[in-house]
Amino acid sequence: MDSSLFQLLNYGVYGTAILVMLIGLYGALVKKSLLKVVIGLSVMESGLNLLIVALGYLKGGTAPIFSEGFLNGSNKIMVDPVPQALVLTAIVIGFGVTAVALSLVIRLYRHHGTLNIDEIRNLKW
Amino acid sequence: METYSIIFAIFLGGAVLTYFAGKLNSILQDILFLGSVLVPTYLFFSGVSFGSAMPFSLEGISLLWGIDHYSWLFALIVLGLGSLAAVYAIGYMKGKERKGYFYFNFILSVMSMLGIVVSQDLISFFIFWEIMTWSSYLMVIYNGKDIQRVGIKYFVFSAIGAYAMLMGIVIVHSITHTFFIEDMIQAYGHMSLQLQIWIPILFLIAFAVKAAMMPLHVWAPGAYSNAPMAYTSLFSGALSKMGVYGMVLILVTLVSRLPQGIWFREVLAWLGGITAAVGTLWAIKQDDAKKLLAYSSVAQLGYIITGVAIGTELGMLAGLFLAVMHALFKGTLFMAVGAIEKQTGTTNFTEITGLIRKMPWTFLASLMSIIALAGIPPLGGFVGKWMLYESLITSDHYLLVILIFFASTAGFLYCYKFLFGFFLGQEEKEWEHVKEAPATMVVPMILMSVFMFVLGTFPGIILKPINNGLMDLGFVDSYKHLWETSVIFNNWGDHVILQPILYSIIAIFLFFLILVVWKGYKGTRYVTTKDISTSGEVPKEDENLTFSVGFTQPFLRAVAPVMRRQIDKYYTEFAKGLEGLFEFMRRIYTGNAQTYALYVVVFVVIVLLFKDVLF
Amino acid sequence: MVGTPVLFVAIPLLAAFLIPLLGMIWKELVRIVPGLVLMYLMVLSINLLNHVLVSGPIVEVIAGWAPPFGINLVFSAFSGFLVTLMIFLGLVVWLYSYRFKRNVGFEPAKKYFLLLMMLITGAVGIVLTGDIFNMFVFIEITGISGYGLTAFYTGRDSAEASFKYLMLGSIASTLLLLAIMILYSQLGTLNMAEIASKIHTVNPTYKVISLILFISALGIEAEIFPLNGWAPDAYAEAPGPVGAAFAGIVVKASVYAIIRYIFTIFDISGAYSFLIIIGMMTLIIAETAAIRQDKLKRMLAYSSIGQMGLVLVAFGFGTEEGVFAALFLMLNHAIIKSLLFLSGSYLVYNSKDKKIVEVNGMHKFLPITSFLFALGAFAIVGLPPFAGFWSKLSVLTAAADSHMLFVLALVLIVSVIELVYYLRVVNRIYFFKKGENVDPKKPTFNALLAMIVLGALILVIGFYPDVITGVIHKASADLMDKTKYINDVLSIKQ
Amino acid sequence: MEEVLYNILGAVVTFIVAFVVGMTYGGLTRKITARVQNRKGPPFYQNFIDAFKLASKKTAIHHGVMHLMGPAFLMVTSVMTLLIVPVLAGNNWFPNLNFHGDLIFLLYIMTFGPLGMALGAGQTGNPNSAIGVTRGLSQMVGFEIPWVMSLVALMIQYHTTSITGLMEVQAQSGTWLMLSSPFAFIAAVMAMFGMFRYSPFDIVGAPTELASGPVSENGGKFLFVMMSAGSVFTFAKLTLYVDLFMGGASNLVVLLIKTFLLYMIPVLYGVTSPRYRTEQAVRWFWGWPTFFGFLAIIQAVILK
Secondary structure (H helix, E strand, C coil): CCHHHHHHHHHHHHHHHHHHHHHHHHHHHHCCEHHHHHHHHHHHHHHHHHHHHHHCCCCCCECCCCCHHHHHCCCCCECCHHHHHHHHHHHHHHHHHHHHHHHHHHHHHHHHCCCECCCCCCCCC | CHHHHHHHHHHHHHHHHHHHHCCCCHHHHHHHHHHHHHHHHHHHHHHCCCCCEEEEEECCEEEEEECCHHHHHHHHHHHHHHHHHHHHHHHHHCCCCCHHHHHHHHHHHHHHHHHHHHECEHHHHHHHHHHHHHHHHHHHCCCCCCHHHHHHHHHHHHHHHHHHHHHHHHHHHHHHCCCEHHHHHHHHCCCCHHHHHHHHHHHHHHHHHHCCCCCCCCHHHHHHHHCCHHHHHHHHHHHHHHHHHHHHHHHHHCHHHCCCHHHHHHHHHHHHHHHHHHHHHHHHHCCEHHHHHHHHHHHHHHHHHHHHHHCCHHHHHHHHHHHHHHHHHHHHHHHHHHHHHHHHCCCECCCCCCCCCCCHHHHHHHHHHHHHHHCCCCCHHHHHHHHHHHHHHHCCCHHHHHHHHHHHHHHHHHHHHHHHHHHCCCCCHHHCCCCCCCHHHHHHHHHHHHHHHHHHHCCHHHHHHHHHHHHHCCCCCCECCCECCCEEECCCCCEEEHHHHHHHHHHHHHHHHHHHHCCCCCCCEECCCCCCCECCECCCCCCCCCCCCCCCHHHHHHCHHHHCCCHHHHHHHHHHHHHHHHHHHHHHCCCCHHHHHHHHHHHHHHHHHCHHHHC | CCCCCHHHHHHHHHHHHHHHHHHHHCCCHHHHHHHHHHHHHHHHHHHHHHHHHHHCCEEEECCCCCCCCCCEEEECHHHHHHHHHHHHHHHHHHHHHCCCCCCCCHHHHHHHHHHHHHHHHHHHHHHHECEHHHHHHHHHHHHHHHHHHHCCCCCCCHHHHHHHHHHHHHHHHHHHHHHHHHHHHHHCCCEHHHHHHHHHHCCHHHHHHHHHHHHHHHHHHCCCCCCCCHHHHHHHHCCHHHHHHHHHHHHHHHHHHHHHHHHHHCCCCHHHHHHHHHHHHHHHHHHHHHHCCCEHHHHHHHHHHHHHHHHHHHHHCCCHHHHHHHHHHHHHHHHHHHHHHHHHHHHCCCCCCCEHHHHCCHHHCCHHHHHHHHHHHHHHCCCCCCHHHHHHHHHHHHHHHCCCHHHHHHHHHHHHHHHHHHHHHHHHHHHCCCCCCCCCCCCCHHHHHHHHHHHHHHHHHHHCCHHHHHHHHHHHHHHHCHHHHHHHHHCCCC | CHHHHHHHHHHHHHHHHHHHHHHHHHHHHHHHHHHHCCCCCCCCCHHHHHHHHHHCCCCCEECCHHHHHHHHHHHHHHHHHHHHCCCCCCCCCCCCCCCCCCHHHHHHHHHHHHHHHHHHHHHHCCHHHHHHHHHHHHHHHHHHHHHHHHHHHHHHHHCCCCHHHHHHHHHHHCCCHHHHCHHHHHHHHHHHHHHHCCCCCCCCCCCCCCCCCHHHHCCHHHHHHHHHHHHHHHHHHHHHHHHHHCCCCCCHHHHHHHHHHHHHHHHHHHHCCCCCCHHHHHHHHCCHHHHHHHHHHHHHHHHC
């Protein structure tokens, strides 16, 4: 692959990831429904995970395992394994958080009878 | 050396033990209480010698306790008045609730005041200062009356003062790297001018608050009148003197070395004078004895501040002598009010009249202290007043002396109001049952009256320690030059010789007294206060002849324009405004999770935008 | 060697997962085991701390991968001090909540203790770890257990508070991960010591952005204004002991993280003044908000936030004196604010709204609790001779020595505000008449014991601060010595 | 010892002189007032007759200890004032106590009696007494201000606070202080109106309609002592003014002339003026008299 094209693609991936993050942030900040807020947060996390994986990618790298492709490959480049490990952990954590969030949403709905975040403001000032 | 540790251990242990002894036995508690005030007092005066100091260290800070003649003088005020007030308190607290609480705070107050005067370093000074503040605060709220306003006001003002002082302390420390007062004084000369000006100001704020100087006095009337009277005598008599103690220290050791120090002195002296005048006016207005005395305390401290702010030897002597006298007479007066409160249940002039025949000893003590307070010869107050005027006149404070004189003359009004309101006037049936207060309460009052009387003619007794103290602070010896045992001089050589005056007064008084009652006293009969002629008519039994409402109205009408403005109101408005602002500010926390998230985003964005400025 | 730092993470985590299983054997075990674990850790941490103070930090390598490749735990004077403090508070909280509510049945108790152990694991892990991603994981563990604990009571608005906490927490984790990745992309390592040794090679822009993201992310947990929207709600709605745990454990861990980043990892000097700015903002806003609160725990929450602001200010001086002051303040804050939360929650135990007016006249019914609350209030506003005074004094001394007179004055002014609202409450407890429909609840013996321990500590530190200042001095010296940290960690070879 | 005896003798003589002169002045005042008001009036010795009548009466009732002590208190002030003020300049006959006190002492001893008296009056329980007392005290606050201002002006100009010192100043320079310090003199004289409590400042006693003030519940010996105290006090105050502003007097005749002239100022001003209410009186004193007091102080500061 051409180097400049790769660069472009790389930036494209970064851009997409950041865009996804921003979309998630938008959802979390603007949408009034609690569910949409939770979805927004999840989307934001996904975008971040994408970004992290992209950061760890090297041109022409293979999967960071001693696979056949790596051992037989000519340039012996593999992508950085650490970000992938991190992303795995982050995904797990994100999953946990989302689960907690959703359970809280259920409790909030039972308690308030609504999912509108503007109406759930018993605690303020 | 060890005496200090023992004294403070007894105070602390005594306070705790006394508190818990109340659960066992009331009399045991009283005895423990007396013991934990009197024993350290005895130890202090017998065991502590001048010049010996006790160094120790805490949290890596070197501390030092010791006394010189100057602090000994204030220790005398604190412990002397403290002991008498403690004896008084036994009688006063009999049958009252929260006895343990009272005793605990009383002992701690005495301890902290002694601690203040023995502290030779700023940290233990501050610690004891704060202990004094909160123990007195706990006393102010003892009655539970109006505590959210009066109590908090007292504490807030004290805290403002204390924190100003703390700021001064740490600034000094950042320069000298020690907390010793000695080192602060040494280093002061080498500081930048800005610091030389600010450090005394910061300290003086603290002391001015405690000494209830205008415009920081607004806590005083409420606090003095809300605290139990047995404590207020100490509060007004000794605790407020701590402000004077510090003020003198700062003025003499720091301000006097500053060329611009003259402005400090002038401002302080004028503030003192205004305090005296305004305090007096408000005292005249009060219908409650506690409030009256509270404002009167403010006014009296104004004189003291003026005296010490003038800073001449005579002024210092006057201020400190007045401080001692104020401890005596205001202590006695608050005790008298306490006695009346205990026996009648009220302290309002409009309710009580004609107690003179029921509480003669209390009356005698009040009379003596009122004479001393008004500064009338031959009692001790006169000596202080005289020296104050002379020092003002000889140091070119012409308008100030007029102001002080005005305050002092107007003071007669409340003096008379106090005596008339409680003791004189119609003897109402309502108060027929009233008895004299128990001996534990009367004896301290009478003792202090005797002191006042003796000091009126032989002021040298107390001027000697004052002079010693002033010499420790760097003044020249003024014996034979400004005072002798019973002669007082001014700087121009004019003098008052007190002994012949006293004897003449006594002789004239007795001569005419005998003339009036000669062959008469046995022959005359006592008639009730109903048996009087009002314009030739004999009033009926049920006719109300009590005159106590609107007592000083004519005078108040004359000064009405001055009284319309109250500093207190401005403070209240300010506090309200602040709380309104805070109320508005806390609405930042809208309660909406999205808003909070938005804050986060905005915060990140702003910090990122200004990252070059910030980092 | 008396034990290894890894036990601090492993044992409570293990206990947390064993609790439900043990509960099947004997229900009481659910309550007992956490206490035993914490007691053991307490002994261990004191031993280790003594050891560390004498012979230098212990660096524990996990799974045999030497730094910078593996994860390592560092038990130095600084982190050891904080760990000991946290474990101690955990112990107190456990003691207090051993029988916090009789009507709390087995199931909730199980969850409660499980989450509490998780919380302590996470917080201790944050302090001990030497790896930034590992720290992220521990922060998330703390966070998730924190969300759970906040939402503990089903009857109240706790779910709302928890949701706010969660929402901000998620944003925090995103920012944190982003920051970690920026650093990683520049240096290719996650080990703190190694990052610290190489940080000067990083492009300043990336460095600053990364630091800002770190501060923002951790600031959410450390309750920095304006990132602390969740905090008052969470404190107010969580059970009392959890409030104490938040104030004493979670926030401390987050502040530790910020400090570790600024002092050790990054070399940006502007960060110190930034700390002062945000610290002051937090202090002022929180204290002014606190004065207008009508709910007790919310007031305490704001006060706690303000105190942490002051801690950041003290750290921001950047001097060893400042660090000493900040650590001392953290210690006192942990003890005193915990005492306030613990006693305060009994004062408003049975009331529905937890209003301040409902503490009126409580001293007749709860004399010891009221006394301890008053003691705590006096101590936290810095009145001598109680513990709070010494830390306040050291903060102010540090400020003056750094010539930050403006900061000094502001801190003192804010202290006056603090004084007002605490005294108002204390006055109410002692001098107001009890409301008609307020039903006071006597504290259990355990709770009383826990509070008395804290109260006694306040007095001990107040009268004789030297018992603790030696340790704090060493801890602050340890934090200031960046090269030693790097060497200690990187010299480990396995 | 002998010296003390001589002193006591001198004091007694001074007292008798003061008593006679004061009583006579009082009688003359009554006569003059009557004349101005177009009445015949009592003879000038009427006051002596009154005094002796009162003194010979037997006291039948009293209201308590303070009531008994009140007149004696009042007398203390009068006599002490008299003893502190040098009666004749440069005369060894009546040195009395005037080397033992100074002006500030004098100012304070002058308030001793009225307050003691007020206490006695208070114990009678007559509301009119107390009303009179508060009015008197209020008025005192009024006139003391210009009075003290004028005294302070003298003190700072001549660097002395003793009366003899001021008299020496006049003797040396040969001019009376009323000429060299005119503003101080004006202020002092205006203050004197209040001090003597003649109309328009006579609301304290309100003598013409109902008995108020300290005297209202006293008769017989009590009233006699109070009356004589008043007379002695009048003389003492006038002497003080003469000493301060008119160079003192070297013999009794000159003293009598000077005091009488001075005395006529408030008396004549009084008979032609209606009465002020208390607050009006107080404000009056804080108006022009205080203004002159200020001028006096300014003059003193400039000239000192």
